Structure formats: structure tokens, C-alpha cells
Amino acid sequence: AELQAYQTLRERVMKAELTASLGGNLWLSSDEEKANSILMNAKRAEIAEGVKNPEKYAPAMHFFHGRQYARQSEVFRIIQKMPKGAFLHGHNTAMVSSKWIIQNLTTTNNLYTCRDINGVLIFTYKANDTMCHSEEQNVCTERINAEDRNQYERQLEKHINLYTAKPETLLVDRKKLWQRFENIFTTVDRLYKYQPTYCLYHKRLLEELCEDNIIYAEIRASLSPLYDDHNRTYSALDVANELERITEEFKAKHHDFVGLKLIYAKRNQASEAQMAERLKTFKQLHAAKPNFIIGFDMIGNEDSGDSISKFLNEFSDMPSTANFFFHAGETNWHGRSSWNMMDAILLNTKRIGHAFALPKHPQLWSTIKKRNIAIEVSPLSNQVLGYLWDLRNHPATFMIAENFPIVISADDPGVWGAKGLSYDFYYAFMAMAPAEADLRFLKQLALNSIKYSVLTAQERRKINRVFQKKWREFIANMLNPKFN
Numbered sequence: 493a494e495l496q497a498y499q500t501l502r503e504r505v506m507k508a509e510l511t512a513s514l515g516g517n518l519w520l521s522s523d524e525e526k527a528n529s530i531l532m533n534a535k536r537a538e539i540a541e542g543v544k545n546p547e548k549y550a551p552a553m554h555f556f557h558g559r560q561y562a563r564q565s566e567v568f569r570i571i572q573k574m575p576k577g578a579f580l581h582g583h584n585t586a587m588v589s590s591k592w593i594i595q596n597l598t599t600t601n602n603l604y605t606c607r608d609i610n611g612v613l614i615f616t617y618k619a620n621d622t623m624c625h626s627e628e629q630n631v632c633t634e635r636i637n638a639e640d641r642n643q644y645e646r647q648l649e650k651h652i653n654l655y656t657a658k659p660e661t662l663l664v665d666r667k668k669l670w671q672r673f674e675n676i677f678t679t680v681d682r683l684y685k686y687q688p689t690y691c692l693y694h695k696r697l698l699e700e701l702c703e704d705n706i707i708y709a710e711i712r713a714s715l716s717p718l719y720d721d722h723n724r725t726y727s728a729l730d731v732a733n734e735l736e737r738i739t740e741e742f743k744a745k746h747h748d749f750v751g752l753k754l755i756y757a758k759r760n761q762a763s764e765a766q767m768a769e770r771l772k773t774f775k776q777l778h779a780a781k782p783n784f785i786i787g788f789d790m791i792g793n794e795d796s797g798d799s800i801s802k803f804l805n806e807f808s809d810m811p812s813t814a815n816f817f818f819h820a821g822e823t824n825w826h827g828r829s830s831w832n833m834m835d836a837i838l839l840n841t842k843r844i845g846h847a848f849a850l851p852k853h854p855q856l857w858s859t860i861k862k863r864n865i866a867i868e869v870s871p872l873s874n875q876v877l878g879y880l881w882d883l884r885n886h887p888a889t890f891m892i893a894e895n896f897p898i899v900i901s902a903d904d905p906g907v908w909g910a911k912g913l914s915y916d917f918y919y920a921f922m923a924m925a926p927a928e929a930d931l932r933f934l935k936q937l938a939l940n941s942i943k944y945s946v947l948t949a950q951e952r953r954k955i956n957r958v959f960q961k962k963w964r965e966f967i968a969n970m971l972n973p974k975f976n
């Protein structure tokens with residue numbers, strides 16, 4: 493009898509934890525329950541297999557080692573088909589698959605490569621580009637002359653993807669890793685600043701979102717000037733207009749796509765005067781397009797960049813209709829850059845990018861919950877950029893257990909061979925959530941992404957309607973034996 497009481501208590505504790513965790517008190521319909529058992533059978537089988545063969549268990553591996561196994565996973569395939577709602581933390585220039593870029597954006601005959609002063613490969617459309625410190629090579633000619641066209645393209649792709657077969661070597665020097673990461677943006681800078689290429693790139697960006705069952709996105713973009721063949725330069729507002737036009741054209745063809753909005757994102761290394769200038773530009777952009785350019789953020793390595801607190805003056809008079817979406821606490825430090833989370837909150841940020849250091853700052857927890865400040869968690873980004881090795885140790889395990897307002901995002905999926913949100917959702921579900929977490933957890937993540945989006949009442953009605961429809965289809969498909 494004593495043993496039985498012990499067992500009862502045990503079960504009660506476990507159940508209490510699961511109920512208090514993210515998605516724990518979501519109610520499932522009977523069809524959803526049936527779909528849930530299919531999902532959970534796959535999940536349990538995968539975990540059991542992983543315990544036997546940990547060397548093939550993706551959730552406990554670095555993504556570069558694990559992704560081949562993730563792709564074969566039944567759970568992953570279900571997640572791919574699942575409607576995931578909104579993509580809320582991504583950098584436009586790093587969101588499209590590197591492979592697609594090489595195959596589709598480097599085939600025009602006026603494209604060249606060269607090396608810049610640091611030896612970084614640069615794409616350029618200009619003959620005698622002043623950035624070049626080596627001879628320019630015509631990409632088309634090189635491709636034709638290559639013995640193996642695929643091999644040539646794989647070689648090019650290496651310059652815009654962080655992949656390495658030995659990711660452990662990246663962790664030795666995180667500063668160097670960030671340098672490699674930033675070099676990618678240098679490599680593609682001039683390629684994307686050519687207006688026709690910029691447009692093709694962003695069309696593809698929307699397609700990749702749709703292919704991953706995402707219906708809405710808020711992306712970070714710097715809106716740097718573009719150029720074209722007619723000597724026209726595009727101002728930040730012109731660039732925003734291009735993006736808006738591309739989005740509208742896309743929506744006309746994809747009726748279920750709800751939209752795209754922009755967060756104006758600028759480097760976190762600047763003088764106060766430079767930052768004041770950026771805020772001024774932001775305010776003009778926001779005044780011109782209040783429902784499209786919705787907020788401001790700072791980007792770049794937080795540990796080496798300037799802190800939010802350096803710019804308190806500059807950040808002091810945000811228009812009431814605009815929001816901050818600060819990156820903060822993307823660091824392994826306790827103190828130093830992790831205080832950015834405090835400043836982001838004091839400045840009334842709408843959401844926080846990463847907040848990787850959040851468990852270290854108990855004073856911030858209650859405010860985040862009370863004010864519903866969503867944390868944008870990007871598991872694979874944190875792993876690939878070297879903040880941790882094993883995603884089962886991700887600090888968001890704490891946020892999940894405590895049901896913090898979190899969303900899962902993907903940051904820069906194109907740069908590490910992910911696509912959309914599915915890989916990050918898979919790792920969140922398999923590595924970060926409790927083993928017992930089920931469809932409620934995944935559905936709650938999708939619902940959170942919608943809840944913490946910045947939408948008008950009308951847009952909100954549409955996104956709810958589309959999401960519910962897609963969710964019903966997803967469940968019906970799962971229960972249909974032909975689903976595979």
C-alpha cells in the first residue's frame with residue numbers, strides 16, 4: 493500500500509509538470525487525439541531507437557551531424573506537414589537555401605567573383621569592382637570550363653554556408669566563427685543589392701516559407717540601397733516598396749499567405765550620432781508605412797557590439813505605433829551582454845530575440861510573463877553559432893517547463909542548410925521539450941507564433957481563419973491512411 497501511494501505521488505508530480513509546461517493545458521478534439529497517438533508512437537519509437545543507437549539520434553547531435561537522420565525521421569515529416577503559423581525571427585539575407593541561390597542566382601553572364609582585401613570571396617556584377625583585390629573571374633565561364641559543374645557549384649556554395657563535417661572545430665574560437673558567419677554576408681552583399689536579383693531572392697524567400705507551411709512572417713531587413721541597370725538607386729523606402737510589391741504579387745497567387753512585415757535592423761556597432769541617424773530614418777520609414785515597417789532592432793554579435801544601454805537617448809522617443817524587437821541575451825555571459833535583456837524590457841520591447849541568458853536573470857522572469865513579451869528562440873542558430881553543443885541543454889528547456897511566452901524561429905536557415913521552421917521545431921520537440929510532450933506542445937508553438945505577431949484586427953481574423961482551416965486539413969490528412 494505504501495508503494496502504491498508512492499506511485500500515485502510520482503504520477504501526480506509528473507503530470508503536474510507536464511500540465512504546467514508549454515501546451516500542457518491545451519484541449520485536443522477526438523480527431524486531434526487520434527493524430528496525437530500517431531505522432532507519439534513515432535516519437536516514442538524514435539527515442540527508444542536513439543537510446544539504443546545514440547550515434548544516429550539527431551536530437552542529441554550537432555545539426556551538421558544529425559540533419560541526415562532528422563530528414564529520415566517520421567516525426568520530422570509530420571512536423572514538415574504541420575501548419576506552423578508565423579516566422580518571427582529571421583534575417584532576410586540568410587533565409588533562402590544556399591543551394592537554390594547558387595543554382596538560380598549565379599547564372600547570369602555578367603556575374604563575377606573576386607577576393608576582397610581580406611581574401612573573402614565576393615560576387616559582383618561590376619567589371620573592375622574597387623572591392624576586388626584579385627582578378628575577377630566570370631562565373632558563367634568558370635562554370636562551363638569546370639570539369640564537373642556540380643562540383644563547381646558545391647565549391648561556390650561553401651562560401652555562403654557554414655556547413656562543416658567537423659562542427660566541433662567551430663567551437664574552439666567563437667569570434668572566428670562569427671567572422672566566418674559575417675563573411676557570408678560580405679560574399680552576397682553586391683549580388684543581392686542588384687534590384688532584379690533582390691526581387692528574385694525575396695520571391696524565393698516567400699516560396700520557401702509556404703513550402704514549409706508558414707503563412708506569415710516578420711523579418712529583419714536593413715533596407716540598404718539597391719542599384720539596377722538604369723542607373724537608378726533605390727532608397728530604403730524604395731526597397732521597402734519593392735518588398736511590399738513582391739509580397740502583394742505573391743499573395744495574389746497564394747491566397748492562404750497572410751503577409752510579410754519588416755523590422756528595420758541595423759548593426760549594433762555605432763556611435764550615438766550614427767544610431768540617432770538610423771532612428772531618424774526608421775521613424776520616416778515607419779511614418780510612411782506604419783503597417784509594413786513595424787519596428788526596430790540591432791543586429792550583430794552581441795558580445796563584441798555595443799550595448800542597448802549605450803543608446804538610451806537615441807531610443808527614447810519611439811512612435812507609439814512602432815515597436816522594438818531587440819536581440820538580447822544571445823550570449824554565454826552572465827552579466828555584460830546579458831543585461832541587454834533588462835534594457836530591452838525597460839525600453840518596452842515587443843519581443844526579445846534569443847534571450848539565451850534568461851535563466852540567469854530571475855528579476856526579469858515575472859515581467860516577461862506579466863507583459864507577455866515573447867522570446868524568439870532559435871535553437872539551431874544557437875547551436876551552429878556555438879553557444880551550446882547539445883540542444884537538450886538549451887536554456888529554453890526552462891522556458892518550456894515554465895510555459896514562458898516563447899516562439900520557435902530559425903534565424904538564418906539558408907546559411908546552415910535548414911529550411912523554414914521545421915528543423916527548429918523538430919529539435920524543440922525532440923531535444924528541448926519533455927519526452928512526454930505531444931501534439932499540444934507543437935500546436936501551442938504555432939498558436940504562440942500567431943498570438944505574438946503584430947497584426948491588425950482584420951489581419952488577425954484572416955490568419956486565424958487560414959490557420960484553423962490548414963490545421964483541420966493537417967489532422968484529417970494524418971488520419972487518412974494514405975498520409976505518408
Ligand SMILES: O=c1[nH]cnc2c1ncn2[C@@H]1O[C@H](CO)[C@@H](O)[C@H]1O
Nearest residue numbers: 583585677791792793819873903904
Ligand atoms: O543570431 C544573430 N544575432 C545577431 N545578428 C545576427 C544573427 N543572425 C544574423 N545576424 C545578422 O544579420 C545580418 C544579416 O542581415 C548579419 O550580418 C548578422 O550580423
